[in-house]
Amino acid sequence: MKDSFSVRDTLVVNGKSYRFANLTRLGERFDLKRLPYSMKILLENLLRHEDGVNVTAKEIEAVANWDAKAEPDTEISFMPARVVLQDFTGVPCVVDLAAMRDAVVELGGKAAQINPLAPAELVIDHSVQVDVYGSEDALEKNVAIEFERNRERYSFLRWGQKAFDNFKVVPPRTGIVHQVNLEYLARVVFTGEVDGERWAYPDTVFGTDSHTTMINGIGVLGWGVGGIEAEAAMLGEPSSMLIPQVVGFKLTGKLGEGVTATDLVLTVTQMLRKLGVVGKFVEFFGEGLKHLPLADRATIANMAPEYGATCGIFPIDAEAINYLRLSGRDEAQIALVEAYAKAQGLWHDEHTPHPEFSTVLELDLGDVRPSLAGPKRPQDRVLLEGVKQSFHEALAPLTSKRNPKGTPTFEGPIAAVQASKDGERFELKDGSVVIAAITSCTNTSNPAVMLGAGLLAKKAAAKGLKSKPWVKTSIGPGSKVVTDYLEQTGLLEELEKVGFYIVGYGCTTCIGNSGPLPEEISKAIAEGDLAVASVLSGNRNFEGRVHPEVKMNYLASPPLVVAYALAGTLDIDLTREPIGIGSDGKPVYLKDIWPSNQEISDAIAGAINPAMFKKNYADVFKGDERWNRIESPEGEVYLWPESTYIKKPPYFDGMSMQPGTVEDIHGARVLGLFGDSITTDHISPAGSIKKDSPAGRYLISKGVDPKDFNSYGARRGNDEVMVRGTFANIRIRNLMLDGVEGGYTIHVPSGEQLPIYDAAMRYKAEGTPLVVIAGKEYGTGSSRDWAAKGTLLLGVKAVIAESFERIHRSNLVGMGVLPLQFNDGENAKSLGLTGREQFDITGLAGGESKEAQVVATAADGSRKAFTVKVLLLTPKEREFFRHGGILQYVLRDLARRKSA
Structure with missing residues (x-):
């Protein structure tokens, strides 16, 4: 490790040296006071990892001399202190690592070379579905179904927990990854041994879920x-990135009566989406911070993907320290955080x-009003009084x-059908709220x-x-911890009185695991x-x-979720x-039932204490009896049993030590x-699998009954299912x-309409390469690598x-799919493209060209x-792509290091 700027020093806290x-x-050499908080974190990361190869003195100087207004064009390397995963994205990660162990052995290395060097912690939170609801036994029944449904996946994760060093699994029925990260996993200041010395450095994190940014609320840089x-x-392997612009978001004043953190974050999301912050950092500052509890900050940080930013960070301050103490962190660690900061x-x-910022937005918290967002995008904020019109x-x-398949009645544009449930008859109408879910770490983390x-x-x-009887609550x-404080205040019982029972500890409806609606x-x-x-x-x-x-989905605060369940309709x-x-x-x-801010403050004051956190996280990696009863194989190399959940992926089949080249593309079909706004949910859905879909037909051919299909998200360990679901x-x-x-799609040569998978396989048999054409914000949404893999x-x-949305562009590069961007003002419509042409893409120059020529022949x-921009943005990305x-x-x- 180099130290070109002589910055290595010693910090002593409570008698310990770091x-x-x-x-x-x-x-002393650069004016660092002008740098935003997040830029200082990047700078420290470079200083600590300077080696003259991945990180050079030139890169350090570039960050220290950061030009707030400059367009990003300087590449740097960033190495997070740790990685957090959730199970939908984590299972394919572990599948890939297991396959890499096989491949490295075939290339002459050893299986143990494939092992996490940075701590990796996986939280199983995406698998529980709302199969049962509205009853005291809903939680137990859903957990039992979850374990039965996901036994093969959980067995595989238990193997990974034993086979890989530096890898831990938080078992099911614990919580949502980002809330567990905030309440327990986050160190804020990390410690570790480097060359025999104990070091202290900022806790930084990569997560395989876009809402990893929730941890930004406590001053941890991660995305x-x-x-x-x-x-x-x-x-x-360090991550390659361009030095970002940093948007400052100044908060003043304080939230008014009856206004929630959800209303605030929907307002912030709308403002930042309008500004345009894709690929940028957002940093919150201003006197309003003193009126924002840590939980409110975490809510705002959580939704950074929705406003499009890489991160939405708050600095370390007294409120962060208060939260660490409230959540039961060790006093020695709290002292280190404050002293280091x-x-x-x-x-x-x-x-x-x-500090200086690239741009500054300002919001008076007192101007925030009760809001929802919908019916299909988080940035489409609607004032509460405007929901009916929306x-x-x-x-x-x-x-x-x-x-209509039946004979609905009509009241103007509103259709209604007579229905009944549990002996109660009613009219189900357009706008009827059939799902009301208090879900997602965005809000369930906020007392x-x-x-x-x-x-x-x-x-x-x-x-x-x-x-209302037609609402699935x-x-x-x-x-x-949430259950503990709801029980301690007696409010869980009150929620149950109006129909809201705990159904599971996980993402549930937010990730699409809403379960089936009642048959009636x-x-x-239909x-x-x-x-x-x-709602x-x-x-x-x-x-x-x-x-x-x-067909219509609105985001709202938990109190408004309850309110709409009581009303049963959006037509109000x-x-x-x-x-x-x-x-x-x-x-x-x-207004008769809305609680006052004082009532909420009083409830919080008497409800939450450090003992709750210490009790619930004391044995967080141990799991319950169900988890520990699951059998799992032993050994460094996974044996890949016959399974429709876990399958060895094909990415490394036939791989040699020599990388390939970036070739021009000829004769491609669309x-x-x-x-616009094609999301990763559109590209790779996480929800239910239709039995007449290519994935459904595949599962049936393997003897899987449709009732046991589970979801696309749960089957991400099997490429045969996932490619069919793309x-x-x-x-x-x-x-x-x-x-x-x-x-x-249309198989153009024959003119036949086919499922996209079937058409792709026909093109593959014909030796025809393929391209996809899209509008703005392609790949927005979840950090779903299967959207690129598929x-x-x-x-x-x-x-x-x-x-492109930032993460999806990066994922495409990481999988060897070339991202190309139309020139400003051009798109498929303006160029008169129908998708039925044949495409030649040339001038790639082995991946080095920043522009390519496209010819579409009808x-x-x-x-x-026309020409397009080649979005291989850094030398490292171009190197990845060639491989x-x-x-x-x-x-x-890794194999080369072994052979050397």
Whole structure:
């Protein structure tokens, strides 16, 4: 390790000595006071990893002299202190590592060379589904179903826990990864041994879930990456990135009466999406920070992917220290965090000068108003009083081609179908709320909104209100601490009175694990082709994500989730119309049951203490009896039994020590032509598998009954299922087809309409390379590496889009799929592309060119020529691409070290 700037120093805290890279010393040569907090974290990372190869003095100087206004063009390397994974993305990571052990042995190395060098912790939180709800035994029944459904996956993870060093698994029924990370896993300041010396350095993290940014709320720099990038980091490969711009978000004032952190984050999301912060850091500052509890900061940080930023970070300050103490952290660790932050100039208080930013936005917290977001994007904020109008505006296009199977009645544009459940008859209408879910770490980590929901439920129950019979209600806490404080305050019982019971500890509805609707409800929706709705306290509401039968989805605070369950419809203005009729026969309005800020503060003050956290995290990696009963194999190398869940992937088959070359593409056909905002949910859905889909037919051929299909998310360890599910979202629209919804395309030579997988396999048999064409924000949403893996396995060589979301572009590069961007002002429509042309993409110059030439030749021989930008942004990315992907690069490097 080099030390070109002589910054190595010693910090003594409570009698213990730590080596550290002293930013204050570097500040004697550079003006570091002008740097944002996040830029100082990057700078320290470079100083500590300087080796003259991956990190040079020139890169350190570039960050120290950061130009706030400059467009990013300087590459640096970043090495996170640790990696966190959730099971939907974590299982394929461990599958890849197991396959890499096989491959490295074939290349002449040893299996043990494939082993995490950075600590990796996986939290199983995405597997529980809401199969049972509305009863005291819902939790136990859902857990039993979860273990039965996922036994093969869990057996594999237990093998990984034993086979890999530096890898731990938090078993099911514990919590959501980001809340567990915030409440327990985060160190804020990390310690570790380097060359025989004990070092202290900032806790930084990569996570295989885009909402890893939640940890930014406590001053930890981290963000979501695809599984392939996370695997590389685990194996000691630094991540290549451009020095980012940093947007400052100034907060002033304080939130008003009746306004929640959810309302705030939806406002922030809308503002930052409008500004445009993709690829940028966002940093919050200003006097308003002193009025934001840590939980509110975590809520804002959590939704950085929704506003498009790489991260949304808050500095370390007294509030962060208070939270560490509240959550039961060790006092010695708390002392180290405070001492280190102050020694490094990372501490924030009212005397801290504001740094320079690339751009500054400002928000007076007092201007925030109660809001929801929907019906299909997190940035589409709607004021509470505007939800009814929003619903009606969204309804028209959904019902314009209505084809009811039954005989619904109509009230103007609203259709209604008679239905019944548990002996109670009612009308199910357009806009009926059929799912109301208190879900997602975004909000379940926040005591103010959780206790607020409980207090609202208490007041509603006292007036005789309860959820409407057609509403599927659920609570999926992000940790057992939430259950403890809801029970201690008596508010869990109050939530149960109005229909909200705990259904599991995990992401549930937020990730699409909402489970089936009651049969009577599904039948009524189908009969009337009804446009029904969900209201959830999640962070994502993309089309087809929450439930395939639900066409409108709104994000809301937990208290508003309860309110809409009581109302049972979106066709209501809760600020003016009664939410229901009380037991006394009088109308009840939302204002009658909404808790005051003081009531919520009083509930928090008496509800939460460090003992709760210490109790629930004392044996967090141990698991319960169900977990420990699961049998798992032994040994360094996995034996790959016959399974429809876990299968050896094909990425390393036939791999040699020599990398390939980046070739021009000739004679390509378009697999899909898509519009704007195609999400990773569209590309690789996480939800249910239809039995007549390519994936469903494959599972049936393997003897799997449709009732045991589970979900795409749960089957990410099997490439045969996942490649068949690529572009299989029920709501995706391929513009090559006229008005057809779902994963279909045209096999151009024959003119036949086929499922995308079937067409891709036909093209593959014909030796035809494929491209995908799309609009703006391609790949927005989850950091889903299968959206890139599936694209590769379908035979797609390049994706041409107007713009890419950061993580998905990186994932495409990491899998060897070329991301190309239309020039400004150009797109498929402006160029007159139909998707039925044949494409030649030339001028790639072995991956070194920043521009490529595209010629699209139509059936009549006419040609359209245009240029596109080649989005291989750094020398390291170009190197990865030549190797066929980042994992192949790492694998060859490890095998080469062994042979040397």
